[in-house]
Amino acid sequence: MTKISAPTLEDVARLAGVSTASISRALNDPDKVAKPTRDKIEAAIEALGYTPNFGGRALASNRTNTVGAVVPTMANAMFASGLQAFQEVLSEAGVNLLLATTGYDSEQELRQIKALMAHGADGLMLIGDARPQSTRDFLEKRRIPHVISWCFQPDASPIHVGFDNRAACYAATQHVLELGHRRIAMICGVRQGNDRAADRFDGVSAAIDDFGQGAAMVRAVDAQYRLEFGGDAFEKIMSQSPRPTAIICGNDVLAAGALKRARELGIDVPGDVSLVGFDDIGLASVVTPALATVRVPQIEMGREAARLLLARLSGEEGGGPVELHTEFMPRASLAPPAQAVDQPEP
């Protein structure tokens, strides 16, 4: 046992009686090597337990087969399941995932983007469109291949994979209005630096304005995406008059927090107030009453983001943008308002 370091290509070459180049070929492009040679090589590799050295390979080929994802948080099931799918597709292509989180902080995002690039990421997956010019500049100057996910605008560029947050909320709000709700409130994600949260607010707001018939957004509160804050926002909204008959929430976590607080306060959902979420994470269908929400194709989005990024890394120009579609999920937390009787008959 005098062997100290891992076997190198040269060791394999010596044992197999071929050149290092042939081995490199056998590894990266097997068709270019004759069968008998390949067999010898494989035997030698096996015998030595050879594994290619990562640094050498990265240096010579200038790629790492690693891509990075920078997401706000893994704590939200939304991102966790999207990432899971993202990673699975990458894995099938022999590409690995470097993961970093920002906590919804754009400075942190830039820091993590730099860190992932410094660690050799060939490309990046980013969430959302809102980021400071400094970050955009960095991405552009360094010509970093990347895709942007979880959002989609009508004017989306070819690197977008996502859904239209505004349109999804517009449609959800229409459902709420059509049930007879007129006084609507919103518990919104923090819009500052978060285009998805802002788009969702805009969608709700526009739907209400367009609907007319006395419908109004009676109150909107920004809250960080956490259960407690959803509850706090709910309490604040319900403590003022006029009370809304429906509250639309920026995501399911906020809605679940609101629901929990409603129970604690003895406010009946949907009897006293209806609640609507967004994302359709597992939580939404497990709580009581089940949360009406907007289903977002998280898995598909993760997969498509991976496919698009892989395509771009292999030089393909097309393939994007990819628009995915959401679906409103009516569930027990949404019902006609008790005061529907107040409404004038047509």
Add this chain to the structure above:
Amino acid sequence: MTKISAPTLEDVARLAGVSTASISRALNDPDKVAKPTRDKIEAAIEALGYTPNFGGRALASNRTNTVGAVVPTMANAMFASGLQAFQEVLSEAGVNLLLATTGYDSEQELRQIKALMAHGADGLMLIGDARPQSTRDFLEKRRIPHVISWCFQPDASPIHVGFDNRAACYAATQHVLELGHRRIAMICGVRQGNDRAADRFDGVSAAIDDFGQGAAMVRAVDAQYRLEFGGDAFEKIMSQSPRPTAIICGNDVLAAGALKRARELGIDVPGDVSLVGFDDIGLASVVTPALATVRVPQIEMGREAARLLLARLSGEEGGGPVELHTEFMPRASLAPPAQAVDQPEP
């Protein structure tokens, strides 16, 4: 604009009028370079927008400052939040996270371990103790620095960071027994290849046996950790007699699935049957009735795992094992059995 590729150390050296060696030093061990030299170097780096090339660095230094984590799934909030914490600690140390998932499949685990190592991971974080000899051999022969998390046995080795699944379940079951339950069932995770699931079963089983007084495990069903399967197992258990008065579940996901199905079947929790979960993910306190469960210090575990791994990578031998503690969380889904009146008075 004739510049085609990124600036290299040599470019910086030329501009700063020093050798490449000095720059390397200035980057990796600033104290070894005189202040004026360092200033020149920094100016040159700034001017060129230089970033060290990852491959070159990895090749020359034989490390990547990247560690890998191989976990069953990100879809369970348990792992997602642990990973989040793990990543945050790494990030502070300038280390990045390569993430892979196994879907609770041990062959897949070995494949991913190999993939992460091939992608240059300096070390690994793995979940649980149960793995085939082939995987153990690989870890050992390649002398891969790693930590094992999410489990802890009395004879834990210095690379373990976790909690004692068996003891935690033993204690939880005692609470259930002390409330008067005698007919207990378990919806257990798939034990095959999963030491945590097996340990949890053992803990429940042992607590019942040790308690005596006619207590018995009337039924145990293995189920994959998904809501539907928890529901299916619940239905199966409740369709046979004698019905248990309490069901202990392998994790909160199974318990939430059982709870949901109970509601659909018109079975009252805890009136007809009590339910206990495990992990205390956010879900547990949001459902109705709130789930009695075992709190697992997910964040702390992720952090400690990162610290231990970093320590081992920098050559420290101590620091482990780290045992973390769980806490039983009594909540509304657990109540004395309705049939408690049947019991003989002392």
Add this chain to the structure above:
DNA sequence: TTGAAAGCGCTAACAG
């Protein structure tokens, strides 16, 4: 404190 120079292990022209 600094510089010169020898690799680290692999890939990719280019020849043969």
Add this chain to the structure above:
DNA sequence: CTGTTAGCGCTTTCAA
């Protein structure tokens, strides 16, 4: 189809 050979960009002795 295979071998030769020049780097890829950085770290790290070893001398000065």
